Amino acid sequence: MKKVEIFDPAMCCSTGVCGPSVDPDLTRVASAVYSLENKGFDIKRYQLTNDPDKFADNNKINRVLQEKGPDALPIVLVDGEIANVGGYPSNDELAEWFDTNPEELTEKPKVRLSINMNDLK
Incomplete structure (x- = not known):
């Protein structure tokens, strides 16, 4: 089975839904x-x-960052x-790497709230 690691730039979250504008590529990759x-x-x-040690411990990532800087x-x-x-990789690339269909990569995280109506009185 393939192993894929994505090394993101510094940002406040991985979903792209924070800040004044939403980055559709980040939300696609997060999904x-x-x-x-x-x-x-x-x-x-x-x-x-959040994970500077993962960057520091990987020689290939270090080399690219030293050659090209954080814009890489x-x-x-x-x-x-x-x-x-x-x-970021396209959904087609991800699907190819993991031998799956690109259509299967659009699942959104679901958040469930439990509300007890008796507590609202």
Whole structure:
């Protein structure tokens, strides 16, 4: 099974729904990663702000950052090899890597709220 690691630039969240404008590419990638994780595939995202050790411990990521600077992010590794620099993989690429259909990568995280109507009185 393939292993995919996405090294994100520094940002406040991985979904793209924070701040004054929504980045549709980030929301697409967040949905795809969520769908793949739920299917048991080996895919991880690391943010420079939250996971600096993952960046520091990886020689390939370090080399790209030293050569190109932080504008090279995001960087995508597939089985430890650089697959993308400066952009996120398409859903077609993710589907190919994990041998699945691109249509299956659009599942959105569901949040459920439990409200007890008796507590509202």
